[in-house]
Amino acid sequence: MSRPTRVGIVGAGPRVLVLLQRLSAHAHHAARELEVHVVDPFDSGAGRVWRRVQDPLLWMNSRAADISVLPDASVTGLTPPVLRGPSLAEWVAEHRADLLREAAGNHAAQAELLDHGPASFTSRRLASRYFADAWDRTVSALPAGVRVHRHHRTVLDLTDDPVDGGQVLHLDGGPSTDGTGADETLPVDVVLLAQGHLDVRPGPRERRTAGFARAHGLAYVRPGYTSEQDLDVLAPGADVVVVGMGLAFVDLVVRLTEGRGGRFEERADGGLDYRPGGREPRLHVGSRRGVPYRSKIDYPVPADLGLPRYYSARTVDAVHGNGLLDLRADLWPLIAREMAGAHYRELFRSHPGRTTVPAAEFDEAFGRAAWGSAELDEFVGRAVPDPADRFDLADLDRPLDGWWGTSAEEVHARVLAHVEGDRARRSDPRSSPDAAVLAAVLSAYVVTAGLHAAGRLNARSTAVDLDGWWHGFFSYVASGPPPQRLRQLAALARAGVVRFLGADVHVEADPTPGVAAFTAGSGSGPHEVRAQGLVEARLPVPDLEWTSDVLLGRLRDRGEVRAHEIVDDGSRWSNGRLVVDATARLVGRDGKAHPRRFATGAWVSGEASAAAFARPGTDAELFRRADRLAAELLRAASASSGPSPVPLSTPQGDRR
Incomplete structure (x- = not known):
C-alpha cells in the first residue's frame, strides 16, 4: 500500500x-x-x-x-x-x-x-x-x-x-x-x-544614502512595508521629502498623521478639515508622475461593455499573427484602443446628450479608423464637442507632463486641484466613462496575462515591461486607494502637513557642514526644498540578487533558481523575479526546470x-x-x- x-x-x-x-x-x-x-x-x-x-x-x-x-x-x-x-x-x-x-x-x-x-x-x-x-x-x-x-x-x-x-x-x-x-x-x-x-537587502545607492543620513544626523527610511517600518526617526515638525505616491505612500501618510494623534473633521458644507495632533512632520511629496494613484471608483462600474473588443487573443492574432509580441510596440496600441472604445461606448450609452451623432454611427467609424490617425481625431472632435468628455490617454497617464509652474505654490496648487478633481470624478456617476476605462484596463490585464502564460511575449517584454512599466500603469489606474484617502490627502495639503513637489522628482544629498540636508526639486517647477529626512515610499522591488530571504538566497547561490533576464545590444536587463516554466516549475541557472x-x-x-x-x-x-x-x-x-x-x-x- x-x-x-x-x-x-x-x-x-x-x-x-x-x-x-x-x-x-x-x-x-x-x-x-x-x-x-x-x-x-x-x-x-x-x-x-x-x-x-x-x-x-x-x-x-x-x-x-x-x-x-x-x-x-x-x-x-x-x-x-x-x-x-x-x-x-x-x-x-x-x-x-x-x-x-x-x-x-x-x-x-x-x-x-x-x-x-x-x-x-x-x-x-x-x-x-x-x-x-x-x-x-x-x-x-x-x-x-x-x-x-x-x-x-x-x-x-x-x-x-x-x-x-x-x-x-x-x-x-x-x-x-x-x-x-x-x-x-x-x-x-x-x-x-x-x-x-x-x-531585499539595501543596494549600493540605499547604503550610500543611509550612510549620508547617519553621518549628518538626518533621517532616512528606505523602501519597505510601511506597516512594519520604524517611523519614529521622522521627528515632529521636521521637513521630510517623500518619494513615491502609490499605496505605500498612502499608508505612510496615515501613520504619520492620524497615527500621531491628528484627526479629520467633517464640515457642515460637506468638506473635510484636518486637525493636527502636533507630532506630524511636514511631508514634501513627489514622484515620477507627481500625482497619487487614481482612486477607486465610488459608484457601480457599468456592466455589459462587451469587453474585450479590440484587445483579445483573437484580435491580437488577427493583427500580428502567431509570432512573438512586443508589449509596448504591438500590444499597447490595442490596449489604448480598448480603453478608448470602452470610454466612448459608455459615454454614448449613458450620456447621449453630450454627443452629436448616433451611437451606432460613432461605433462604426471608431472601429474603422486607424488608431491615432488624424481622421479618428477629427471625427471624435465633431462627435464629442466637449474636450473634457474625450478620452485623453496622455492626461490619464501623466497629467503633469508638459506643464510648468512658476513657483512652489503654483505647483502645489496644481497637484492639489488634480487630487480633488480626480476624487470628485471617481465619485460622480456623470463621469462613468472613467469606470468603463477601468473595466477595460482590468480586461486588458487578463488578456496580457493570458498571452504571457501562452509564451507569446518576447524576451524584453517579459523581463522588463510586464512587471515594470505595464504593472506600474495598471496599478496607477486600477489599483489605487479608496476615494476617502484622497479626500484626506487634500485636507492634509490644505492644512500644510503635505506639500506637493510635482513630477519627475529628484533628490540630492547636500553635505554642506552645519546645514547638511536632502534637497529635492521636480520637473514641474523651479522650486527646491531642503529637508532633514527622506522616505522612499514604495515596496521593495523583487530582486533575487538582493533578496534577504535565506531560502531564496541559498537556492540562488547554488544555481537552483535564477532571475528573468535578457541581454539586448550588450546591456543586461532583469526584472529580478524568479523564472518558472509553463507549469510553474522553478528554472535553475542551467535552464532546466526542477521536476x-x-x-x-x-x-x-x-x-x-x-x-x-x-x-x-x-x-x-x-x-x-x-x-x-x-x-x-x-x-x-x-x-x-x-x-x-x-x-x-x-x-x-x-x-x-
Whole structure:
C-alpha cells in the first residue's frame, strides 16, 4: 500500500488558502491520501500582508464586496468537490453581532463594524479575521484522507533527497503547532514557494544614502512595508521629502498623521478639515508622475461593455499573427484602443446628450479608423464637442507632463486641484466613462496575462515591461486607494502637513557642514526644498540578487533558481523575479526546470499583478488557476509517493 502524497508549501497567505481547497478536491477525486505541510511564521490565510497584528488605521484597497477567497456560484470549471463560501462583505454581515461583542470597549472597531457594508474599505485587521475564518472552513471541510499540518516557522533551505529524489525542507528551530514535533527537516514529495512579499537587502545607492543620513544626523527610511517600518526617526515638525505616491505612500501618510494623534473633521458644507495632533512632520511629496494613484471608483462600474473588443487573443492574432509580441510596440496600441472604445461606448450609452451623432454611427467609424490617425481625431472632435468628455490617454497617464509652474505654490496648487478633481470624478456617476476605462484596463490585464502564460511575449517584454512599466500603469489606474484617502490627502495639503513637489522628482544629498540636508526639486517647477529626512515610499522591488530571504538566497547561490533576464545590444536587463516554466516549475541557472519545485506569487516573473483573491460574481480565473496548479503539484508528487501515478482529473475549460 502506498504512503500518502506529501506536499510542502512555503507561505500561508490567501493564494495558499485557495490552493488548499483545490489540492484537497483533486486528492479526494483521485481517492488518494494527501498530507500538506504549510510553513509560514505569519497568520494562516492572511500571511504577512494581511496579518491581524498591525496598525488598525490601515485599510484594504478594494471594497469588501470585491474580495473573496471562497468560490461563489458563478465559479465554474473546478474539480469537485467545491467549497463555496461568503465574500468579505457577506462574512462581516453574517458575523456582525459576534464581532461586535468581541470588540467591546474598542470604539473604533465597533464603529467600523456598525458602518461596514459592501462598499466599505475594510481595515486589514478585520479582513484578517475573514481570512482566518476561511482557512478554518477549508481545513474543517477537508475530505477523509487529506490532512494539513501547519508549521509556524521559517524555511531556511530546500534540498533534494539523494535516495528517492524527494524534497527536504530545512526549518528554523521554532515550535511546531500541529503535533508533529519540532524536527528541523521535513521530507515531502514536492514543494511550492508562495512566500508572497519578501524583503531585499539595501543596494549600493540605499547604503550610500543611509550612510549620508547617519553621518549628518538626518533621517532616512528606505523602501519597505510601511506597516512594519520604524517611523519614529521622522521627528515632529521636521521637513521630510517623500518619494513615491502609490499605496505605500498612502499608508505612510496615515501613520504619520492620524497615527500621531491628528484627526479629520467633517464640515457642515460637506468638506473635510484636518486637525493636527502636533507630532506630524511636514511631508514634501513627489514622484515620477507627481500625482497619487487614481482612486477607486465610488459608484457601480457599468456592466455589459462587451469587453474585450479590440484587445483579445483573437484580435491580437488577427493583427500580428502567431509570432512573438512586443508589449509596448504591438500590444499597447490595442490596449489604448480598448480603453478608448470602452470610454466612448459608455459615454454614448449613458450620456447621449453630450454627443452629436448616433451611437451606432460613432461605433462604426471608431472601429474603422486607424488608431491615432488624424481622421479618428477629427471625427471624435465633431462627435464629442466637449474636450473634457474625450478620452485623453496622455492626461490619464501623466497629467503633469508638459506643464510648468512658476513657483512652489503654483505647483502645489496644481497637484492639489488634480487630487480633488480626480476624487470628485471617481465619485460622480456623470463621469462613468472613467469606470468603463477601468473595466477595460482590468480586461486588458487578463488578456496580457493570458498571452504571457501562452509564451507569446518576447524576451524584453517579459523581463522588463510586464512587471515594470505595464504593472506600474495598471496599478496607477486600477489599483489605487479608496476615494476617502484622497479626500484626506487634500485636507492634509490644505492644512500644510503635505506639500506637493510635482513630477519627475529628484533628490540630492547636500553635505554642506552645519546645514547638511536632502534637497529635492521636480520637473514641474523651479522650486527646491531642503529637508532633514527622506522616505522612499514604495515596496521593495523583487530582486533575487538582493533578496534577504535565506531560502531564496541559498537556492540562488547554488544555481537552483535564477532571475528573468535578457541581454539586448550588450546591456543586461532583469526584472529580478524568479523564472518558472509553463507549469510553474522553478528554472535553475542551467535552464532546466526542477521536476518537484514550483513557485507562484509576486516574486515570480509575470505575476506582479496576479490577484491574491477573487472578485465575487465574475467566475474568477483565480480558482481555475489554482486548480491547474494543484493538478501539477500532485502529478509531480505522484512520481515518488507510491508505485502508481495519481489519476488526476481534468477540469472543464482551459488548462493552460
